[in-house]
Amino acid sequence: MAEFSDTDLCAIPLGKPPEGQVSNFVDPPSLSRINIVINGTVMASTFLIVAGRLFVNRMMKMLTWSDYLALMALVLSLTEASLMLTQLRLARHAWDIPVCWRLGNATKIYFARACLVITATALAKAAILLLFNQMFTVERRAHVAILAGLVVNGVLFLLGIAFESYDVVPAPGQTWDQAALSDKSDRFSTWAIATGVLTLLLDIYIFVLPVPFIARLNWSTRQRLKALAMFSTGLLAVVTSLTSLVYRVRMMEEEQSDMTWYAALVLMCIVVEVHIAIIVSSMPGFAKFMRVYLGGTMTGSSRAAGGDCEKNKPRTRGERYTEMRESWLFKTTGTATAMAKADDTADAAVVPGMRPAPALSGVDAGADSSH
Template identity: 35%
Template sequence: MNQSDYTQIPAVPPPAGQTSNFVDPPSQEATMIAVSTVMMALTLAFVSLRLYTSFRVTRKPGLEDWLCIVALVLSFGHISGVLLLSHKTRHMWDVPLSWFLDDYWKIRLFANLFQSFAYFSSRLPILMLYLRIFGETRGFRIACYVCLALVFAVSLVAIPLLSYYCAPFPSEGWHSLAVFARCKNILNWAIIQGGLDIFLDLYIFILPLPIVLRLHMPKRQKLGVLAVFLTGFLAVLASVVGFYYRYRLTYTNDVNWNEGIYICTIIVEINIATICSCMPACYAFFRHITEQRSSSSPVHHVLQPELPNTSSTFFVKQDSPAWLPELSLVELRDVREDGSGNGLRDVETEPLSNDSAPHKPGSYHVV
């Protein structure tokens, strides 16, 4: 049978009471375009605001800012690939078999590989930010590295699987129907990966909360910082929704139709992770604007590390981003009750004034 004959053969037989429609059937194309457009616009806006804050407001960019750019580019590459196939997200009985004999598998492999890299890169900025702020604490640093290794493994292990199951063997060629039959086997990995995605997003979400909750600062400022990190729960919700559609994709025969919705959840999940990593910078930007309007005098942020004895260590890195003033702490070592000691490094400090807050041992303005 030649390829032209496949144009009238559905990929799967229609269910009872249904007939194949190759002309104008329902599809997920409009939904995919709408979701992609909204998420691209939101991600571009948040990343742009982050970069503006880091490069123009504080003039102190970090590695995580450059990683955000990488995440943005890879996400857009993934979206470009899936949109090229969006018109094929029909019910399987409305998809002619010939569609799997053109460049479908080349584009599909391109999009799937970009998805793996985009997922990995979308988690990197927030983890690098954690290390930059809280990395002096050995246990926290190890927890971050473990998370990085897990994200790397879960994201990039899909590459050899995709290369084996969803690409033709040397003897087959890109137009072989054997690829169509073999690529279904990778759907079992989609379920495993979906469960691991939920675990890792919860891991990333919970990781900084114990440290943030233990910070000694005015309640209003602590709630503001906590709210910034709590936005990471959006990524957890996106992973849970994505898992549901992974399940439907794996255990139903209507692959293309369910894959359209599943791809939408993946687009949301990847871009929400990038957006969440921009929230601290966005918070600092709007706070900066508010403070500029409310007062022309510098605002001093009260930091009150608790030093229970005359030799204590407060582990928050001194090179924390300037756009997170509440967390821009230095490591305080061997600071005594009178404020003396050798623990203040490379930062100008001054004791709290009487009109700002009562003096407590170990309390400083960061100027």
């Protein structure tokens, strides 16, 4: 950049400090520590839940597109986190960042992070919608509702990539350094708020989508509450999406340009939202993992303590039906016995709108023969 050829860009702040403040390049306020803590916490939780989901579904040979999309979203999010570690020093107020830190590969890395997060968000929400498609019988209205969610999710993905490209990628004849120091982002703020509003509406839509389907099932109150509690995690996604929108509005309203600080906050909220979406799509599978591998161990210990009387107590027909009603949602093993498979049609009538649980070969046959 010819106009800065004789200037020490590492001595010039990226933004003008507010009145009464001075730039601090040594030890300024920073979001780096909270960024590491929040990202590390949600990442570890998400990794464990997805690992449990994939393990149990693979063991049962029940992997679906929802599993694959959740895994892809997690991989992309982990990749973004690794890039985030290289840019922690940019999580400051603009007037505490030297101009030279925004040059070189910094803008390219930021653009890569944004694209990774946008893609991971779309994949995670698609995983939730496909999970709904698996869980509930696809009536025409349900199919239209899920398909509409997938279409809107895809449109938001394309808009996000397009707007981010406009905001960051150099125009023809422009270098990356020139683009990094341009004022395009000021004009982009309105679009950022618009996409933030649409994202919030989509999150609310996905959050309430399963409620009417669960309400129509012929379940006990306990079973309904258990299913609703499983998806209540999605409320956190709505909260983080709303928080992200607030920061986008603040970004546009600030009299002194402080894009770097608010961009870090917005990106942090989006990353948390991605992980929450992955967790929501993985909760039924993780619940299955807990019941199969941890619940089974505790149950076995309890039966051993109870003696042979409890061990040899036959299960009643009502118990089998209760297990069948919960087995598709929570996917537990040992519940779809040969007798239950023979009664799938009757069970479907008892539970309208719910698909009968798939047979689990080997485990079920062995369980049934013991009775």
